[in-house]
Amino acid sequence: MPATGDGRAPGAADLSGAHGGAPVGHARSRVTTGPAAAAPPIPHPRSRAAHAGHPSHISEPGGAPAADGPADGGPLRLLVIEDDASDAQLIKAAVAGSGTSIEIHWARGLDQATELLAPPAPWARRGRSRTPEFGCVLLDLASPADLPHPSDASDGLEGLHELLRRAPHTPVVVLTDAAGAQLGAAAVAAGAQDFLIKHETDGPLLARALRYAVERKRADESQRRLVEAELRGQENARLQRHLLPTPLLDGAGLSFTRRYRPGRRRALLGGDFYDAVRTDDGAVHVVIGDVCGHGPDEAALGVALRIAWRTLVFAGLTGETLLTTLQHVLEHERRSDEIFATLCMLVIEPSRPSEPAEPSEPAETGGPAETGGRGTGERARLYLAGHPAPLLLGRDHEPLTLPSDHAGPALGLLPCHDGQSTWPAHEVELRPGWRLLLYTDGLIEGRVGAGSRRLGQDGLADLVGDHQAAGLTRGRLVDSAIAEVEELNGGALTDDVAVLLLERNPTQLFLG
Numbered sequence: 001m002p003a004t005g006d007g008r009a010p011g012a013a014d015l016s017g018a019h020g021g022a023p024v025g026h027a028r029s030r031v032t033t034g035p036a037a038a039a040p041p042i043p044h045p046r047s048r049a050a051h052a053g054h055p056s057h058i059s060e061p062g063g064a065p066a067a068d069g070p071a072d073g074g075p076l077r078l079l080v081i082e083d084d085a086s087d088a089q090l091i092k093a094a095v096a097g098s099g100t101s102i103e104i105h106w107a108r109g110l111d112q113a114t115e116l117l118a119p120p121a122p123w124a125r126r127g128r129s130r131t132p133e134f135g136c137v138l139l140d141l142a143s144p145a146d147l148p149h150p151s152d153a154s155d156g157l158e159g160l161h162e163l164l165r166r167a168p169h170t171p172v173v174v175l176t177d178a179a180g181a182q183l184g185a186a187a188v189a190a191g192a193q194d195f196l197i198k199h200e201t202d203g204p205l206l207a208r209a210l211r212y213a214v215e216r217k218r219a220d221e222s223q224r225r226l227v228e229a230e231l232r233g234q235e236n237a238r239l240q241r242h243l244l245p246t247p248l249l250d251g252a253g254l255s256f257t258r259r260y261r262p263g264r265r266r267a268l269l270g271g272d273f274y275d276a277v278r279t280d281d282g283a284v285h286v287v288i289g290d291v292c293g294h295g296p297d298e299a300a301l302g303v304a305l306r307i308a309w310r311t312l313v314f315a316g317l318t319g320e321t322l323l324t325t326l327q328h329v330l331e332h333e334r335r336s337d338e339i340f341a342t343l344c345m346l347v348i349e350p351s352r353p354s355e356p357a358e359p360s361e362p363a364e365t366g367g368p369a370e371t372g373g374r375g376t377g378e379r380a381r382l383y384l385a386g387h388p389a390p391l392l393l394g395r396d397h398e399p400l401t402l403p404s405d406h407a408g409p410a411l412g413l414l415p416c417h418d419g420q421s422t423w424p425a426h427e428v429e430l431r432p433g434w435r436l437l438l439y440t441d442g443l444i445e446g447r448v449g450a451g452s453r454r455l456g457q458d459g460l461a462d463l464v465g466d467h468q469a470a471g472l473t474r475g476r477l478v479d480s481a482i483a484e485v486e487e488l489n490g491g492a493l494t495d496d497v498a499v500l501l502l503e504r505n506p507t508q509l510f511l512g
Helices: 085-096 110-117 158-166 178-190 203-243 296-314 319-333 456-469 474-489
Strands: 076-081 102-107 136-140 172-176 194-197 254-261 272-278 284-291 341-348 378-385 391-393 426-430 435-439 497-504
Touching: 076 085, 076 110, 076 203, 085 102, 085 203, 102 110, 110 158, 136 158, 136 203, 158 172, 158 178, 172 178, 172 203, 178 194, 194 203, 254 272, 254 474, 272 296, 272 497, 284 296, 284 435, 284 497, 296 319, 296 341, 319 341, 319 378, 341 435, 391 456, 456 474, 474 497
Parallel strands: 076 102, 076 136, 136 172, 172 194
Antiparallel strands: 254 497, 272 284, 284 341, 341 378, 378 426, 391 435, 435 497
8 A cells, every 4th residue: 555645654553563473464454544553654774763673774665775884795685666665664574573684675666676776877886875786676566567568468477577677687586475376486487586475474584585585596697697608608619610711622632731729728719820722723822820919819810811811812812922912911900010920831833744854954952842853843932921931741851941041021020112021932842752841839939848948940840750750640740749849848838839731642632
C-alpha cells in the first residue's frame, strides 16, 4: 500500500517491536487505517535512531545512500524494491535481528531503483561523495512493475525481466508469497540468484540468502568472463592461423619445411613473416623477414608486408624494384618512423639442362656457395636487407653461410629516393642435393650458457652440421636444432623465431 505523505505507512503500527525471528511480509487484508494504526516514520539513514542498536539502516524511497556509508568490504549494500512501506520496514527489522551488517536502501519501483543502480556520471565521480554500488537487490514480485510497455502475456516476472535488463551484473533475490513458490522457481530460472517466501523467511535466512546470492553472482560473472576470454582466444587463434601463409609451390618439385614460434605468450603470430610462391615462368620466390618489436602492431605489419610481397611478385616485380616498393608500403603502414624490417629474399631460377664448362673458362674456387662453371646445377639470386644470410646445406660439405657482402640496409632505415637504399643481387649456384636454411635472428641471438655470449651464425652452422651428420633431415633436423638452441639459452627464446628449410625434391612436394 502507498505510504502517507509524512512517510508513515498504514498498518505498520505493530512493527515497532519487530525482532530477528519475525517473518518478512504481512497480510495486506489486515491493514487498518486511522490514528491508532499509524506507525512511526521510516528512519532516515542520517538519523541516530536509524543506527542505534541495529547493524543496518534504511533510506528514504528513491533517496541517495548515505554519504558516510561504509567503504568497500564493509556492510552489504542492499537495495529493496518494494512498493509497500510496511513490508520495507519489516525487511529492515528482520535484517536488524539477523546480526549481519547490511545497509538497506529502499526504492518503490524500477525507475527509482534504476537511478540508484546506474553508475555515476563522469562529472559526479570527481565530487566528494559518490553513490555506492549495491551488492544485491531484493525484489518483491508482488510489487507492480512500472514498465513503459507492459507485456500482454504476463508471466508475473515482468519486473524481474526489466530489472535484469537494466542491471545485468547485480545479484537479485526475489520475494514471493506462499502460493508463489512455483513463481519463485521460475524467477531463478529467469536469472535471479534465489527466491524467498515472505512468511517463511526470518532474519538469518534472509541474510544467508543475500550472501549466497552475491557469491553465486560473482561465480557466474567469473565463469562468464572466462568463457568470453576463451571464445576471444579461439577467435584470435583462428584469425592468426588464417593470416599465416600457405606456400604456393605446385609443380616446383621442392620440399618446404617451416617452423614458426612467436615470442609473445599465448600468440600464434609475431613480427616475423615468410612466404614462398612459384610464378608462371617456373621461378620460385622465397622471402623471410622480421619486423622490429614483438607486439600485435608489429605482427599486423608483418602480415601486411607478406601480403604486399606476394602481390608484387605475382605482378611481375622482382629484385631491387620489388624491395623499393615494399619499403614504400612499410613507410606508409608503420606507426612510427623508428619501425624497420629486415628481409631475406631468394629467387630460384628454373632448372636447365647441364652444359659442360668451356675449357677456356677456369672454374672459380669460391666453394659451393659461389658461381662456378656453367651447367653444374640451379642458380639463385639472393637479396639481403639487413637480414642474416641463409645456410647452404650440401651433402658433401659442412653447412656454409652464404656471403653477405652485397647486403643492403633494412627496409625503412634509409630513404629510397636518394639512392641510399640499394639491394644488389648475389648470384648463388645450387648444386645437386642442395638444401637452404633460412631463419630470423631470433634463432641466433639466444645466449650460450650463463655468460653473455650469443650463438651467432657460426654457432648455428656448427650446431646444424652436427645434427645433419647424425642423419636428421627435414622436420626432425629443424626441430632438433631449435630444441638445442633453447637448451643452450637456458629456456625458451624470447624473440620471434621463423625457420624455413627448402630443398630440391624432384619426386614430390613435401610441406613440413
